[in-house]
Amino acid sequence: MSVPAVHPFHGGLVLEGHKRISTRHPVVPARLPERLVVPLQQHIGAPAEPVVQVGERVLKGQPIARPRGYVSAAVHAPSSGTVAAIEARPVPHPSGLAAPCIVIETDGEERWRWREDQRPDWRTLGPEALRERVREAGIVGMGGAGFPTHVKLNPGAGRAIHTLVINGAECEPYITCDDMLMREHAPAVVAGAQVMQRILGARRILIGIESDKPEAREALSEAVRAAGADDIRVVSVPARYPSGGERQLIHLLTGLEVPSEGLPADIGVVCQNAATAAAVLRAVTELEPLISRIVTVTGAGVAEPRNLEVLVGTPFADVIDQAGGYTDEAVRLIVGGPMMGFAVAHDEVPVTKTVNCLLVAGRGEVEPARDPLPCIRCGACVEACPARLLPQQLYWYARAKDFDRVQDYRLFDCIECGCCAAVCPSRIPLVDYYRYAKSEIWALEREREKAARARRRHEARLARLERERAEREARQRARRERATDAAARKAAVAEALARAGARRSGSAEARRHEGSEGG
Amino acid sequence: MSRWRDIAAEGLWRNNPGLVQLLGLCPLLAVTSSVVNGLGLGLATTATLVVSGLTVSAVRGLVRPEIRIPVFVLVIACTVTIIELLMSAWLHDLYKVLGIFIPLIVTNCAIMGRAEAFASRNPVPAAVLDGLMMGLGFTGVLVALGALRELAGHGTLLDHAELLLGPLGEGLRLEIIQGYRGFLVAVLPPGAFIGLGLLIALKNVIDTRRGRRSVAVPVHAHGHGSA
Amino acid sequence: MRRFETATSPHLPPRDSVPALMRRVLYALAPGAALQAWHFGWGVVVQLLLAAALALAAEAAVLVLRRRPARRALADGSVLVTAALLALALPPYAPWWLTTVAVLSAVVLAKHLYGGLGYNPFNPAMVGYVVALIAFPRELTQWPAPHALAAPPGLDMALGLIFGGAQLPDALTAATPLDHVRTGLAMNRTLTELGAEPVMGRFGGKGWEWVAGGYLAGGLWLAWRRAIDWRIPSAFAAGLALPAMVAWGLDPDGHPSPLFHLLSGGAMLGAFFIATDPVTAATTPRGRLLYGAGAGLLTFLIRTFGGYPDGVAFAVLLMNMAAPTLDQLTRPRAFGEGR
Amino acid sequence: MIAAVVALGAVAAVSGALLGYAAVRFRVESDPIVDQIESLLPQTQCGQCGFAGCRPYAEAIARGEADINRCPPGGEHTIRALADLLGRDPKPLDPERGAEKPPSVAVIDERLCIGCTKCIQACPVDAIVGAAKQMHTIIAAECTGCELCIPPCPVDCIHMEPVPVDLDNWRWPYPEARTENLA
Amino acid sequence: MSEYLLILVSTVLVNNFVLVKFLGLCPFMGVSRKVETATGMGLATTFVLTLSSVCSYLVSEYLLEPLGLEYLRTIAFILVIAVVVQLTEVIVHKTSPLLYNVLGIFLPLITTNCAVLGVALLNAQTEHGLVESALYGFGAAVGFSLVLALFAAVRERLAAADVPVPFQGAAIALVTAGLMSLAFMGFAGMVRG
Amino acid sequence: MDAGARNAALSALLLGLFAMVGTGLVALTHALTRERIAASERAVLERALHAVMPPWRHDNDLLADRIAVTDPELLGTRRPVTVYRARRGGRPVGVVLTPEAPDGYNGRIRLIVGIYADGTLAGVRVLAHQETPGLGDAIEAEKSDWILGFTGKSLGKPPLERWRVRRDGGDFDQFTGATITPRAVVKAVRNALIYFRHHREALFAAPASGEGEEEAS
Ligand SMILES: Cc1cc2nc3c(=O)[nH]c(=O)nc-3n(C[C@H](O)[C@H](O)[C@H](O)COP(=O)(O)O)c2cc1C
Ligand SMILES: Cc1cc2nc3c(=O)[nH]c(=O)nc-3n(C[C@H](O)[C@H](O)[C@H](O)COP(=O)(O)O)c2cc1C
Ligand SMILES: Cc1cc2nc3c(=O)[nH]c(=O)nc-3n(C[C@H](O)[C@H](O)[C@H](O)COP(=O)(O)O)c2cc1C
Ligand SMILES: Cc1cc2nc3c(=O)[nH]c(=O)nc-3n(C[C@H](O)[C@H](O)[C@H](O)CO)c2cc1C
Numbered sequence A: 001m002s003v004p005a006v007h008p009f010h011g012g013l014v015l016e017g018h019k020r021i022s023t024r025h026p027v028v029p030a031r032l033p034e035r036l037v038v039p040l041q042q043h044i045g046a047p048a049e050p051v052v053q054v055g056e057r058v059l060k061g062q063p064i065a066r067p068r069g070y071v072s073a074a075v076h077a078p079s080s081g082t083v084a085a086i087e088a089r090p091v092p093h094p095s096g097l098a099a100p101c102i103v104i105e106t107d108g109e110e111r112w113r114w115r116e117d118q119r120p121d122w123r124t125l126g127p128e129a130l131r132e133r134v135r136e137a138g139i140v141g142m143g144g145a146g147f148p149t150h151v152k153l154n155p156g157a158g159r160a161i162h163t164l165v166i167n168g169a170e171c172e173p174y175i176t177c178d179d180m181l182m183r184e185h186a187p188a189v190v191a192g193a194q195v196m197q198r199i200l201g202a203r204r205i206l207i208g209i210e211s212d213k214p215e216a217r218e219a220l221s222e223a224v225r226a227a228g229a230d231d232i233r234v235v236s237v238p239a240r241y242p243s244g245g246e247r248q249l250i251h252l253l254t255g256l257e258v259p260s261e262g263l264p265a266d267i268g269v270v271c272q273n274a275a276t277a278a279a280v281l282r283a284v285t286e287l288e289p290l291i292s293r294i295v296t297v298t299g300a301g302v303a304e305p306r307n308l309e310v311l312v313g314t315p316f317a318d319v320i321d322q323a324g325g326y327t328d329e330a331v332r333l334i335v336g337g338p339m340m341g342f343a344v345a346h347d348e349v350p351v352t353k354t355v356n357c358l359l360v361a362g363r364g365e366v367e368p369a370r371d372p373l374p375c376i377r378c379g380a381c382v383e384a385c386p387a388r389l390l391p392q393q394l395y396w397y398a399r400a401k402d403f404d405r406v407q408d409y410r411l412f413d414c415i416e417c418g419c420c421a422a423v424c425p426s427r428i429p430l431v432d433y434y435r436y437a438k439s440e441i442w443a444l445e446r447e448r449e450k451a452a453r454a455r456r457r458h459e460a461r462l463a464r465l466e467r468e469r470a471e472r473e474a475r476q477r478a479r480r481e482r483a484t485d486a487a488a489r490k491a492a493v494a495e496a497l498a499r500a501g502a503r504r505s506g507s508a509e510a511r512r513h514e515g516s517e518g519g
Numbered sequence B: 001m002s003r004w005r006d007i008a009a010e011g012l013w014r015n016n017p018g019l020v021q022l023l024g025l026c027p028l029l030a031v032t033s034s035v036v037n038g039l040g041l042g043l044a045t046t047a048t049l050v051v052s053g054l055t056v057s058a059v060r061g062l063v064r065p066e067i068r069i070p071v072f073v074l075v076i077a078c079t080v081t082i083i084e085l086l087m088s089a090w091l092h093d094l095y096k097v098l099g100i101f102i103p104l105i106v107t108n109c110a111i112m113g114r115a116e117a118f119a120s121r122n123p124v125p126a127a128v129l130d131g132l133m134m135g136l137g138f139t140g141v142l143v144a145l146g147a148l149r150e151l152a153g154h155g156t157l158l159d160h161a162e163l164l165l166g167p168l169g170e171g172l173r174l175e176i177i178q179g180y181r182g183f184l185v186a187v188l189p190p191g192a193f194i195g196l197g198l199l200i201a202l203k204n205v206i207d208t209r210r211g212r213r214s215v216a217v218p219v220h221a222h223g224h225g226s227a
Numbered sequence C: 001m002r003r004f005e006t007a008t009s010p011h012l013p014p015r016d017s018v019p020a021l022m023r024r025v026l027y028a029l030a031p032g033a034a035l036q037a038w039h040f041g042w043g044v045v046v047q048l049l050l051a052a053a054l055a056l057a058a059e060a061a062v063l064v065l066r067r068r069p070a071r072r073a074l075a076d077g078s079v080l081v082t083a084a085l086l087a088l089a090l091p092p093y094a095p096w097w098l099t100t101v102a103v104l105s106a107v108v109l110a111k112h113l114y115g116g117l118g119y120n121p122f123n124p125a126m127v128g129y130v131v132a133l134i135a136f137p138r139e140l141t142q143w144p145a146p147h148a149l150a151a152p153p154g155l156d157m158a159l160g161l162i163f164g165g166a167q168l169p170d171a172l173t174a175a176t177p178l179d180h181v182r183t184g185l186a187m188n189r190t191l192t193e194l195g196a197e198p199v200m201g202r203f204g205g206k207g208w209e210w211v212a213g214g215y216l217a218g219g220l221w222l223a224w225r226r227a228i229d230w231r232i233p234s235a236f237a238a239g240l241a242l243p244a245m246v247a248w249g250l251d252p253d254g255h256p257s258p259l260f261h262l263l264s265g266g267a268m269l270g271a272f273f274i275a276t277d278p279v280t281a282a283t284t285p286r287g288r289l290l291y292g293a294g295a296g297l298l299t300f301l302i303r304t305f306g307g308y309p310d311g312v313a314f315a316v317l318l319m320n321m322a323a324p325t326l327d328q329l330t331r332p333r334a335f336g337e338g339r
Numbered sequence D: 001m002i003a004a005v006v007a008l009g010a011v012a013a014v015s016g017a018l019l020g021y022a023a024v025r026f027r028v029e030s031d032p033i034v035d036q037i038e039s040l041l042p043q044t045q046c047g048q049c050g051f052a053g054c055r056p057y058a059e060a061i062a063r064g065e066a067d068i069n070r071c072p073p074g075g076e077h078t079i080r081a082l083a084d085l086l087g088r089d090p091k092p093l094d095p096e097r098g099a100e101k102p103p104s105v106a107v108i109d110e111r112l113c114i115g116c117t118k119c120i121q122a123c124p125v126d127a128i129v130g131a132a133k134q135m136h137t138i139i140a141a142e143c144t145g146c147e148l149c150i151p152p153c154p155v156d157c158i159h160m161e162p163v164p165v166d167l168d169n170w171r172w173p174y175p176e177a178r179t180e181n182l183a
Numbered sequence E: 001m002s003e004y005l006l007i008l009v010s011t012v013l014v015n016n017f018v019l020v021k022f023l024g025l026c027p028f029m030g031v032s033r034k035v036e037t038a039t040g041m042g043l044a045t046t047f048v049l050t051l052s053s054v055c056s057y058l059v060s061e062y063l064l065e066p067l068g069l070e071y072l073r074t075i076a077f078i079l080v081i082a083v084v085v086q087l088t089e090v091i092v093h094k095t096s097p098l099l100y101n102v103l104g105i106f107l108p109l110i111t112t113n114c115a116v117l118g119v120a121l122l123n124a125q126t127e128h129g130l131v132e133s134a135l136y137g138f139g140a141a142v143g144f145s146l147v148l149a150l151f152a153a154v155r156e157r158l159a160a161a162d163v164p165v166p167f168q169g170a171a172i173a174l175v176t177a178g179l180m181s182l183a184f185m186g187f188a189g190m191v192r193g
Numbered sequence F: 001m002d003a004g005a006r007n008a009a010l011s012a013l014l015l016g017l018f019a020m021v022g023t024g025l026v027a028l029t030h031a032l033t034r035e036r037i038a039a040s041e042r043a044v045l046e047r048a049l050h051a052v053m054p055p056w057r058h059d060n061d062l063l064a065d066r067i068a069v070t071d072p073e074l075l076g077t078r079r080p081v082t083v084y085r086a087r088r089g090g091r092p093v094g095v096v097l098t099p100e101a102p103d104g105y106n107g108r109i110r111l112i113v114g115i116y117a118d119g120t121l122a123g124v125r126v127l128a129h130q131e132t133p134g135l136g137d138a139i140e141a142e143k144s145d146w147i148l149g150f151t152g153k154s155l156g157k158p159p160l161e162r163w164r165v166r167r168d169g170g171d172f173d174q175f176t177g178a179t180i181t182p183r184a185v186v187k188a189v190r191n192a193l194i195y196f197r198h199h200r201e202a203l204f205a206a207p208a209s210g211e212g213e214e215e216a217s
């Protein structure tokens, strides 16, 4: 197969891969832990809503929480057992916060919810039905952000998709889970991609793989050949971080730029991770929800770096234990790779649908606590930024809390790849400033909305008070007039007297009202 | 009475036109290459402030809003022209040295600002006192900056006092640093800017030492009780 | 439960550091500085040491006053670069108090009033130089004759000149090539006549052209090591040489050649070491081209029409002033941003 | 001298005529700056600024009668935004007006509530529901945290609770550079 | 022609009104916190300054001088300026609401910009003709706008700088202006008079 | 519209009124100070002239007895140059010229040169210059005595070819680090003397023009 030309992107870094250390062993399933801690939010969007109660028995694959809204994802029991608690537990998140989780006491029986043979050939199903299966399976993007896959597979009427990009780049150092998946299950990846192609109605599939993974590329090419699909291409892209970034990969493969503030679908492309593709295939053929994934356990801090197939909800400690446990070197536990991953303070945190790697870093593999010097505006970050931003200006304005300017400099085009911070000679934690600025801007947005609502309510209240006062006055006036009418019917002599009396009582009434209001 | 003291403190320090409001900067920087020049222009400005404060306050009831500004401008311009004529007659040398900056007192934002913010809302005595205090505060800065620059630039103080005082000022020149080589930058434009920057920083230091930061609110007669 | 240190991404160990960068700049200055010392004598060395000591002391004093940890800031080496560039720009036998005023202006006024490394909008060394030039123009015109014309003063004489208040004897001074050409042209002499005089060398001034060559070599090494952005020196050279070429082409007897412009005065030092100060230069790629070109052009204009024989310092300061605006005007199109 | 008076009088009269005419012909009706200022205030309506609510404070700022640093709920960010809008230097919050506090909401201890409706009358955004003689509750999502309902309650059953931090409203902290001294 | 060019170069760079002649400093310090506002101020000032130097010239040439009333210059000029400013405001408001949004708030401030009166007075003092007056005013305004915009960009950058506390705000801004005027001294002697 | 007109009229009236009162006051002040200002201005001019032409040597009014001449070659400028003539009892005593040195370091240097009728210099001063402060500005009498050294010199004393700075082989000092400025001044003064030698008779004979530019301000 001829290899199509790639279209290089600006910036990026050539990094040392450290991939070999974790690809020596084949992927094996991890042990079933005693307790699974399944977070309700493992995706972008609204957290799922529990549909089980504490004490309830659940079966493997049974939905235990349903999506709340369209952009949300279902959560399933990764194994059979009893619901022990529904409460806040530490989750893998940079904040280190606890979030609502369903804790399942496993029974070791691994009993499935159903094992019938209602497994129709997916080729007979229409796109709608296929997408519904993906949704029911609670599949979210496994390459990064965890965006619900069924949403991405529904680009909307106006946006015809011509190309499906399968992201097998795996550009971050140390991580090898996609590599191992593609080596070992290439046909599943290819078939999963074809399912999505069908859902999207895409003309072609481009599979991008970094040049440092020849085995995976071979396996995939073989699978494509075996499937006889001539609309699929496996493309080798240079090993230059972050070639796996959605926008970068699409540019590499198609030469198209995803518009800023836009989606790939705007230019007729959808990009899915290779593992997502495999999960989609399982969902439509085996009716199996997303309850496990391959996780790379690596770094100088573990004794036997390797890849494991791990149930969602398994605590990190259990996973690391099965990679030979910690070595003396272990200083930092990073979820994800060294460029984008975040460090967690302890290992009592569960694996989620988006945890692709546990990097237990040794002392020499990571930078000790950053001790930044001021930015000297050297421009190294500008050269490195794949989004063609001016990281130092973003930093400067984020630091000054000038949130208007920072957006003028396109803060929201930053993909937080970390290239800028990696090359900064002053060791400034640049990306932290961008995350800070982004979250402040979002918070301000929320506050503004809240303020607008408060103002509307305040104005409504003032209007209500005003209206009530007006009504009260109208009532009084009406009463006075009624009194006058009645008097008119009386004798002419009594008239004047009656009117005087009515007026007196009316004003007394008014005075009483004013009194109560003033208090 | 604390009200009077308040007005004085505002003008002389807390809301000083030169250091805090940053108004009237042009003359402040342009003529302060020596103490005498600074003093001369400061006094002229003070006179203008007092007279315009008085007039504006006196006519404040008469003026319609749409021509308020032009009337104030007119009052100030007439005052300045009279002062200019007087200076040209009796302090001709100083008049020559200060040059265009005497007529430019008209556009000294500090004067217009006071007319707008204070004199047009307050009775005559308060307006006059405010004008005087603002003027003296301004003069103080002019003299301080003049002294700083003259000293750093030439090592002297009160050079050319005769411009202001006539023959009386002849011998007043003080040679503070004997045999000083002169540091020209101080008397050139950069020295003016940097010198004022240093004075403001000095004021900040003093204010912090005294435990409160200056408040740059435009003061009005009411509200703003003595802090 | 095992506990771990927390930190944010990226986690990779550092690739480069500011002190290393500053060290590289100092190494790159060495050949030019050595040639300058060879041609103009011990004064160059004494000035370098004096300026370095004063600069370190001034920086330490400010940091102590501000109650900031002094060790690390001093160790970043940036103040040594400032001191070195300033010392190389001043006449080698300038009296000590002049060097002191210049260094204090550079380090305290231009750098630390803004918060120190990275925050100063103006090039500290050039601020120091210009303050000295404006305050003490007489001393700033006293350049010694290069080696080729008169044996430069020895170490003891250098110390006497710098610290003892002695004046450089007339026999040992010579107009700098730029000054020579400028005053000569002002007296309606032609360049052919002027070029024949002893101070003039093959391309620039005698001795001066060698020094410029030294800086060129060091600068090229810096660019090759990517310590500086090639855009700035290239654009600077173009901005200076192109108008010089035009003027020279039109009137070869009234305007010196582009090569003379490039190899005299502060042009090479300016192009590779001064205009490239990352802190005060523009930071966008296109901005740097404009910044360099502007500095070169202004240098030419000031040399040709202005009141000062060399315009590099002013040109750099003027472009410093424009750098933030250039940065705003030349923001690159972000990935995916509409054209 | 007569010439002077006449000439300048004429110039001035012409100017006056032009200005007077222009003033009527092109009067600017509303004062948009008040709206702009108000849109920057947090609408907590707590009155800590010394005015009867956010709008009156905005009007006072626009008239130049109040400084920009009097709104504690808005805190530093609001001061910056106001300084930006009005072209002034930002300054620290006026300590006499109170301190910036973490966002919080009022909570009614429902066991103690006697249903007197006093708090409803105090709440500027109608965030309290309940009828006379019945237990009252606060709609947490609408509560602005103004604390105005606390003093009127005869049985002191209202207290403030900070809004808990969760994954949705968590904010990335300001990266503390070592040499930080920004306000 | 070259004489006119000389006036421009001289007013914009060599004798820059703000940094060398010390005129127009209050708006220079006051309206330079944001680039956008600085640019707006520059535009508004350029327009008014050019127009008012022409008007002042006319008043001076055809009213004051024939009557021998030079001593009333200051008063007459300032009135003319006030009127030009207000009428500009009115006309801009009427004809282009968009432009008014940009320039509106700056226009009233221009009356007290002493560069405007300064230009009128200097024009009268140096006996410039009509074209020269207009050019002189235009050049002065361009010089003002140029340094104002550059200064604003520098100040925006200073917002994040670790400036020592006593120098924060106005003090460091003035030091910066000082260094700018230091740089502008490089233009000295460019236009021989 | 109607409201506009009425408003305009009212404003006009009020502003006009203010203007008239104000202008009245200004005009009054002007009337009262006119004499004195004229005298002051005159005094300034006289002081400048007297620095280069001692008042006791003449008895006429220098300011009144003046003519304008043009000689770009020797007087350094194409513009007319004012010549004030000093006489005693009607006999010529000397002249005061205001030539320019066109080749200063930073441009033209305007001089005022007093010459006795016999061609000796009564005095030289600088009226205006743009030389570098601290270097070329030593030609000001305020800054150094250098300019006073011209008094008493004439074309023969020193001889014509020694009317140069020392560095060029003449009799006049230069300043350290600044040769150009003094060179320009010496040359301009020498040329003024030459001009005077050529035109002495004509200068004194020409009728006073009275009106003219007041150069010495
Ligand atoms: C806030 C947000 C909104 C998104 N909205 C959509 C959407 O409406 N439709 C869609 O197909 N993808 C949507 N995406 C998915 C992105 O296109 C992208 O595929 C996803 O974020 C995963 O990319 P990443 O891992 O590089 O972050 C959205 C992503 C985010 C973060
Ligand atoms: C800097 C960066 C690097 C990334 N690298 C990879 C990668 O190597 N492999 C991958 O599958 N996704 C990677 N992603 C995520 C992709 O952008 C994108 O979200 C993903 O491919 C979408 O597929 P999914 O929705 O199936 O996860 C990266 C994202 C960023 C921002
Ligand atoms: C910044 C600067 C300003 C100068 N200004 C003057 C000046 O005003 N007048 C002057 O004669 N020389 C001035 N010079 C010096 C001349 O360039 C030239 O060196 C000198 O006149 C030659 O005299 P010399 O032979 O005595 O050194 C200046 C030099 C510099 C660097
Ligand atoms: C390539 C390079 C060039 C530099 N050039 C200068 C310079 O011209 N002047 C100077 O004061 N410092 C220079 N420095 C040092 C440092 O950046 C400077 O002191 C900062 O401006 C201080 O904030 C340079 C540093 C580097 C890395």
Ligand code: SF4
Pocket: A374, A375, A376, A377, A378, A379, A380, A381, A382, A391, A392, A395, A420, A423, A424, A425, A426, A427, A428, A430
């Ligand atoms: S790499 Fe670091 S020091 Fe260099 S410009 Fe970027 S942020 Fe500043």
Ligand code: SF4
Pocket: A384, A385, A386, A387, A388, A389, A390, A391, A413, A414, A415, A416, A417, A418, A419, A420, A421, A430, A431, A434
């Ligand atoms: S983290 Fe953002 S700014 Fe930094 S290199 Fe990546 S995209 Fe650019």
Ligand code: SF4
Pocket: D041, D042, D043, D044, D045, D046, D047, D048, D049, D050, D051, D052, D053, D054, D055, D057, D070, D071, D072, D073, D074
């Ligand atoms: S303090 Fe702030 S939130 Fe409270 S009423 Fe005043 S402006 Fe509104």
Ligand code: SF4
Pocket: D108, D112, D113, D114, D115, D116, D117, D118, D119, D120, D136, D152, D153, D154, D155, D156, D157, D158
């Ligand atoms: S004020 Fe207190 S007691 Fe009364 S209704 Fe409200 S919460 Fe209940």
Ligand code: FES
Pocket: B023, B024, B025, B026, B027, B107, B108, B109, E023, E024, E025, E026, E027, E112, E113, E114, E115
């Ligand atoms: S004093 Fe000149 S603009 Fe204010």
